[in-house]
Amino acid sequence: MKLKTTLIKNAHIVNEGSVFKGDVLIEDTYIKEVSESISAKSADVHVIDAEGKYILPGVIDDQVHFREPGLTHKATIETESKAAIAGGITSFIEMPNTNPQTTTIDKLEEKFEIAAQTSWANYSFMFGGTNDNLDEILKVDAKNVAALKLFLGSSTGNMLVDNPEVLENIFSKTNLLIAVHCEDEATIKVNFEAYKEKFGDDIPIKYHPNIRSEEACYLSSSKAIELAKKTGARLHVFHLSTGKETGLFSNKIPLKDKKITAEVCVHHLWFTNDDYDNKGTLIKWNPAVKTKNDRDALWKALLDDKIDVIATDHAPHTIDEKNNVYTKAPSGGPLVQHALPAILEMYHKGKISIEKIVEKMCHNPAMLFEIEKRGYIKEGYFADLVMVDLNNPWTVKKDNILYKCGWSPFEGTTFKSRITHTFVNGGLVYQNAKFTNVKAAKRLTFNR
Template identity: 75%
Template sequence: MKSVLIKNAKIVNEGQIIKGDVLIEGDRIAEISSTISMKSADTKIIDADECYLLPGMIDDQVHFREPGLTHKATIETESKAAVAGGITSFIEMPNTNPQATTIELLEEKFEIAAKTSWANYSFMFGGTNDNLDEILKVDPKKVAGLKLFLGSSTGNMLVDDPKTLENIFSKTKLLISAHCEDEATIKTNLAAHQAQYGDDIPMECHPIIRSEEACYISSSSAIKLAEKTGARLHVFHVSTEKETHLFSNKKPLAEKKITAEVCIHHLWFSDEDYKTKGSKIKWNPAVKTKNDRDGLLKALLDDRIDVIATDHAPHTLEEKTNNYSNAPSGGPLVQHALVALLEMHHKGKISLEKIVEKTAHNPAILFQIKDRGFIREGYKADLVLVDLNSPRTVKKENILYKCGWSPFEGITFKSRVTHTLINGTVVYENSKFPNKGKAERLTFNR
C-alpha cells in the first residue's frame, strides 16, 4: 500500500488551525498527529514547511461542456485545471448536448468521467416540463441531485409550467438545485433595451436586464413552493443582497431544508467592472452592484448562505467577444477560485477557517457526500497544500482551461496551490502533474 506523509503543516479543519502531520495510506487518511514518524522507506514525504493544509474544495456547480460542446471544454481539460486550483471534487450540470435528462444519457456522462476526469465527480440530473417519470428513477445514493432551470436555460430545460414544478417538488426525493431568474421579467427588460440599442446593448446593462427583481421573484417563488411541498431546495448562485434575506441561519446546515450558494464572481466583481472586463464577466445571474457584493459576503459570513462555488462555464474567446446579444454568458473559474478566496483572506474579508467551511465541509454536509470534505482519520485523502506567500500573476501561458482565457488575467494573487492529492495520490505538485491518479464517482449518505 502506497503511503504519503505530510509533515509540518498548518492544518485548517473544522473551525481551527493546528500544526501537525498527516499520514495517508492508500486512498485514506490514516493518522493525524502533532508528529508522525516515517512508516516505511518508500513513504513519500511532503514537507509542508508551515504551508496550510486544507480539505480539497468540493465545487457543487460546474459546466464542463462534455458531451457535445467540447470545442469549449472537456471533462478532462477542466478537471485538470480544477485540481491545479485545489478543487478535488465537482458536481457538473446537465445542460450539455445532449442534455442529461434521461438515466441513459446521465450514465454516459459518468462513463466519460470514469475514463478521463482528474477530480472526483458527480453529475446533476436535468429536469424538464415532461420528464418526471425519469426523475423518479434516479437513485439519490448515486447522483448528486436534480437541476431545475427556472430561468435562462438551453434547449427544453426551462421548467416553466407551474403544475409540473409542483409535481416535481412534491414527488422527488432528490435534492433540487435551482437556477432562479424570472424569464418574463428578463424578456420585458431585454425588449426595452433592444428597442433602444438594437443588438449593441452596452454590457453595463446586463444587471439591469437580468435584474434584482427577476432574481427575487424567482427565488422567493421557489422557496414558497419548497415550503409548501416539503422539498429539499438548494438555490444556486444567489446574486443580490435582497435575496439573502430569504435564507436563514437559525438551524445547523444538516437540518436546513432550504439552502443557498454564492459564486466567486459575485463575491469578487461588481457592475463597475463591466467597463474594463466587458463580456468576460457576463454571467447569468448577472454581476450586480457593490452593495449586492457586500451583502452576499455578509450573508456568507453569518451563515445565511451555505456554500461557495464557481459556476465554471467556459466559452471560447471568439464567442465571448461578440456584441451583447450574441456573447454567451459564463466564464472559466475553477483554476483560480481558491486563490481568489485566499486573496480575500489577505484583505481581511474572510478567515481561512470560513473558506474551508464553505468550500469543503458544507458542500459535503449539504449533499451528504460520503467520507469527503474534512481532514479526518478514515476519510478519503482529498487534500490541498497552499502557500500564502508565493505570488503568481495569471497569464495566458499559465492558464489551463481549454478556452485559454480567464477573467482574472493580469491579477497577481499572493497565494498559490502547491500540492493537490486525490484519493491519496499526488496529482499536482508545484505546477506539474506527476500522476493522473484514480478519480472516483461520489457517493452519498442518503
C-alpha cells in the same frame, strides 16, 4: 494501482473551525492518521515537509459546466477537471445542460462513463428536469446522483421548467435534493425588449444587470422557496447575486438541519458592475454581476451563515464567442483554476478567515450533498488534500491558464496564494505547477 504511503509533516492543518500544526499520514486512498507528530515507520514512506504551508481538505465545487458531451470546442471533462486540480478543487458536481442534455438515465450514465475514463477530479452529475420528464426523474437513485437541477430561468434547449403544475409535481414527488437557477424569464424578457429597441444587438454590457435584474432574481427565488416550504422539498438555490435575496434565507438552525440552503459564486463576491467597463462581456454571467451594495450584502450573508456554500458556476466559452455583441455573447466564464486563490486573496484582505473558507468550500458542500467521506481532514476519510503556500505570489497569464478556452476573467491579477500540491484519493496528482502521472479520481458516493 497501489498508491504510496505519504507522510505530510509540519503543516498548518485547517479543519472544522481550527488551525493547528501537525502531520497527516496517507495510506493508500485514505487518511490514516492526523496528529501533532507522526513518525515514518519505514523507508518506503514518502515524506513531504510542509513547513510554513497550509493543508486544506480538497475543495468540492457543487456547480460546474464542463461542456461534455456536445460542446467540446469550449471544454471537456478532462481539460476542466485538470484545471480544477491545479486550483485545489478535488471534487466537482457537473450540470445537465450539455448536448444532449442529461435528462434521461441513459444520458446520465454516458457522462459517468466519460468521467470514469478522463476525469482528474472526483465527479458526480446532476440530473436535469424538464416540463415532461417526471417519469425519468423518479427513476434516479438518490444514493448515486448528486441532485436534480431545475432551470427556473436562463435555460438551454427545453430545460426551462416554467409550468407551475409540473414544478409542484416535481417538488412533491422527488426525494432528490433540488438545485435551482432562479431568474424570472418574463421579467427578463420585458427588460431585454426595452433595451433591444433602444440599442439593437449591441446593447452596452453595463445594462446586463438591469436586464437580468434584482426583481427577476428575487421573484424567482422567492417562488421556489415558497414551493419548497409548501411541499417539504429539499431545496438548494444556486448563485445568489442580490442583497435582497439574502433575506429569504435563515441562519437560525445548523446546516445539517436546513431544508432550504443557498450558494454564492466567486465572481459575485469579486466583481461589481463597475468592472463591466474594463472586462466587458468576459464577466457576462447569468445571474448578472450587480452592484457593490449587492456584493457587500452577499459577503455579509455568507459570513452570517445565511449563505452556506461558495462555488464557481464554471462555464467556459471560447474567446471568439465571448467577444460578440451583447445579444450574441454567451453568459458564463471559466473559474475552477482560480476560485480558491481568489477567495484566499480575500483572506489576505481580512475579509474572511481561512477556517471559514474551508467551511464554505469543503465542509458545507460535503454536508449539504451528503457526500461520503470527503470534505474534511479526518482519519478514515478519502485523502483529498490541498497544500497551499499563502505567501508565494503569481500572476494569471495566458501561458499558465489551463482551461481549454485559454482565457480567464482574472488574467493580469496577481494572487498571493499558490496551490503547491493536490492529492486525490491519496494520489499526489499535482505538485509545483506540474501534473504527475497519477490519475486517482473516483465517482462521488452519497450517504442517503
